[in-house]
Amino acid sequence: MRDGAAAARWQARLTLGLLLAPALLWLGALIILPHADLAVLSFRERIAPRHYVPSLSQYKTFFLEPLYWHVFVHTAVMSVIATFMTLLLAFPVAWVIAKLARGRAGSLLFIVCLIPFWVSETVRTLGWMILLRESGVLPALLVKLHVTAEPVEFLYHDATIFVGLVYTSMLFMLVPLVSSLESLDNSLIEAAYDLGAGGLAILRTIVIPHAAPGITAGCIVVFMLTLGNYLTPTLLGGKDSQWFTEQIYAQFITRFNWEQGAAFGFLLLGLSSALVVVGLRLSGQRFGDVMRRT
Amino acid sequence: MSTADLVASAVVKRFADHTAVDALSFSVERGSFFSILGPSGCGKTTLLRMIAGFLAPDGGDIAIGGSSMAGIPPNRRPVNMVFQQLALFPMMNVGENVAYGLARRGINRAERMRRSAKMLERVGLSGAALKRVDELSGGQRQRVAIARSLVLEPTLLLLDEPLGALDLKLREHMKIELKQLQAAFGTTFVYITHDQSEALVLSDHVGVMNQGRFEQLGTPQDLYYRPQTPFVASFVGANNRIVGRCMSRDAQIAAITTADGWTIHALLHGPVGVGDPVEAFVRPEIATLARTAAELPAAQPHYSGEVQSVLFDGANSAVLVQETTTRREFRIALPQTGRFADLKPHDAIVFSFDPARAACYPARAGTAGQDA
Numbered sequence: 001m002r003d004g005a006a007a008a009r010w011q012a013r014l015t016l017g018l019l020l021a022p023a024l025l026w027l028g029a030l031i032i033l034p035h036a037d038l039a040v041l042s043f044r045e046r047i048a049p050r051h052y053v054p055s056l057s058q059y060k061t062f063f064l065e066p067l068y069w070h071v072f073v074h075t076a077v078m079s080v081i082a083t084f085m086t087l088l089l090a091f092p093v094a095w096v097i098a099k100l101a102r103g104r105a106g107s108l109l110f111i112v113c114l115i116p117f118w119v120s121e122t123v124r125t126l127g128w129m130i131l132l133r134e135s136g137v138l139p140a141l142l143v144k145l146h147v148t149a150e151p152v153e154f155l156y157h158d159a160t161i162f163v164g165l166v167y168t169s170m171l172f173m174l175v176p177l178v179s180s181l182e183s184l185d186n187s188l189i190e191a192a193y194d195l196g197a198g199g200l201a202i203l204r205t206i207v208i209p210h211a212a213p214g215i216t217a218g219c220i221v222v223f224m225l226t227l228g229n230y231l232t233p234t235l236l237g238g239k240d241s242q243w244f245t246e247q248i249y250a251q252f253i254t255r256f257n258w259e260q261g262a263a264f265g266f267l268l269l270g271l272s273s274a275l276v277v278v279g280l281r282l283s284g285q286r287f288g289d290v291m292r293r294t
Numbered sequence: 295m296s297t298a299d300l301v302a303s304a305v306v307k308r309f310a311d312h313t314a315v316d317a318l319s320f321s322v323e324r325g326s327f328f329s330i331l332g333p334s335g336c337g338k339t340t341l342l343r344m345i346a347g348f349l350a351p352d353g354g355d356i357a358i359g360g361s362s363m364a365g366i367p368p369n370r371r372p373v374n375m376v377f378q379q380l381a382l383f384p385m386m387n388v389g390e391n392v393a394y395g396l397a398r399r400g401i402n403r404a405e406r407m408r409r410s411a412k413m414l415e416r417v418g419l420s421g422a423a424l425k426r427v428d429e430l431s432g433g434q435r436q437r438v439a440i441a442r443s444l445v446l447e448p449t450l451l452l453l454d455e456p457l458g459a460l461d462l463k464l465r466e467h468m469k470i471e472l473k474q475l476q477a478a479f480g481t482t483f484v485y486i487t488h489d490q491s492e493a494l495v496l497s498d499h500v501g502v503m504n505q506g507r508f509e510q511l512g513t514p515q516d517l518y519y520r521p522q523t524p525f526v527a528s529f530v531g532a533n534n535r536i537v538g539r540c541m542s543r544d545a546q547i548a549a550i551t552t553a554d555g556w557t558i559h560a561l562l563h564g565p566v567g568v569g570d571p572v573e574a575f576v577r578p579e580i581a582t583l584a585r586t587a588a589e590l591p592a593a594q595p596h597y598s599g600e601v602q603s604v605l606f607d608g609a610n611s612a613v614l615v616q617e618t619t620t621r622r623e624f625r626i627a628l629p630q631t632g633r634f635a636d637l638k639p640h641d642a643i644v645f646s647f648d649p650a651r652a653a654c655y656p657a658r659a660g661t662a663g664q665d666a
């Protein structure tokens with residue numbers, strides 16, 4: 001009897017191990033190994049060709065050179081604003097999909113939001129460039145409508161970056177929002193209405209507290225994606241868009257300073273995680289709850 | 295009608311393919327417990343949602359506390375509702391749930407908490423204010439839902455089958471508690487249910503609803519002892535239903551013969567001519583059971599039969615009898631004296647009932663010839 005039970009337990013463990021193996025391999029080979037290598041890189045300094053010593057100087061550079069942390073703050077602030085803009089735009093859409101559209105209409109709306117993601121991000125961003133550049137569709141239209149005398153250059157502004165970032169992030173905000181709003185029992189809304197609450201009071205006291213984990217999850221995902229986005233700020237904002245990922249790219253590719261690039265990579269990871277923790281504290285959410293409930 | 299808290303006049307609600315509420319008029323006296331009893335799909339929920347303001351009637355008017363509610367949204371009506379699934383707010387504790395409506399009226403926090411604590415005390419939940427909703431038992435949640443509404447001192451409290459989700463024992467207990475709460479607060483209650491026992495036990499008046507109309511509106515005693523339609527007779531309480539034709543009538547007592555040739559006598563309700571199809575109803579408790587014909591009341595027609603099965607259920611015990619000539623099933627309540635405690639299947643018995651207490655109605659369209 002006891003032997004049988006032990007064998008069964010061993011078999012269960014083997015099954016679990018085999019099922020987890022692909023994920024663990026993926027995690028180990030593609031995420032942990034490169035990061036370990038980068039971590040080693042970031043903590044050394046080249047003092048002569050092919051001669052390195054352990055050092056913190058790469059990290060020191062970030063804090064001592066104002067350009068770098070200015071760029072980082074600029075990127076973080078823009079990302080926070082873009083995240084809030086995405087939330088404000090996605091919330092009504094999620095409400096319509098989760099609460100107002102019935103059956104097929106709901107899934108149809110969802111597919112409409114999904115379709116742009118069948119095209120690669122590069123092509124989507126280039127599409128925006130075709131629309132917004134000086135010789136593009138929108139400036140030409142404005143001239144034709146006599147709104148402006150000359151074609152206006154819409155590219156290479158912070159506002160253009162926001163347009164691109166919000167557009168790219170919509171779906172990642174929409175998915176957790178829709179699922180958290182769908183789980184809100186309609187009778188709670190009716191009960192609040194019955195007890196004297198108006199639309200805004202219902203939103204503030206019932207809907208947002210219920211959807212808070214979904215809102216937080218969506219915001220974390222969008223914030224991280226935005227902060228780490230390279231293509232959209234570069235293409236829509238131009239070379240001077242001051243996005244932190246561009247600095248990392250420049251260190252690795254242009255300056256061939258891998259040590260500095262690796263240090264910037266870790267700084268981005270650390271600082272953005274710190275910002276997420278601050279955000280969770282401010283909204284009174286717990287990370288585990290957020291991830292479990294969405 | 296100055297003391298009526300709720301007056302519905304010719305209220306109509308149509309949905310795409312049917313009329314859910316069909317020109318319904320009634321009024322509910324201040325401080326009374328009014329129930330709307332009906333099977334699912336009879337339109338009672340639609341009616342309740344119109345009173346609460348979640349649906350607008352297509353015709354007619356609903357007046358609450360003497361003023362018309364046309365165009366007034368739910369959050370401005372002097373009406374509160376206890377939802378079927380209670381709909382307590384899980385993101386708030388018990389005290390905040392009860393204080394929710396007060397907060398919406400702009401009452402300050404200290405006063406809110408004081409009134410909410412006082413209300414919780416009145417429903418027997420003092421000290422539960424800081425508990426989470428999911429820490430409460432089913433019956434306690436029920437009381438929180440009622441407290442949350444009553445703290446606003448509504449003219450009318452609507453209850454949408456609030457006992458439906460509870461298990462049997464708790465339901466019996468909550469029935470008594472609801473009646474006591476209503477008596478203590480004196481608020482007008484409008485209660486909807488498909489459970490006739492809830493409606494009979496709780497209410498001062500009951501409207502029996504079927505296909506968007508009231509079949510009968512009266513006291514629980516009226517409905518039970520003087521049902522006006524065959525629907526009420528079969529829906530409220532247990533009944534033996536006998537379908538046949540009226541063969542002759544003597545004053546208000548008709549002789550009814552079934553298709554298989556059994557003749558009984560019952561009091562006529564409604565216009566019935568000789569030869570018309572009719573439905574008769576005999577309550578199990580009006581029939582007298584005996585072992586020999588000599589023990590039966592001499593003035594009543596006697597029938598004989600054989601015990602098919604004994605349905606022992608304490609005070610509600612009954613026996614199913616097969617009538618001798620037609621093998622037809624007939625339910626008779628067992629007297630509480632224990633005189634028939636030794637009754638066994640296949641025992642020969644005799645029975646009779648007072649025709650004046652049995653009711654006979656013109657057969658409803660589409661039901662003639664079917665026994666239930």
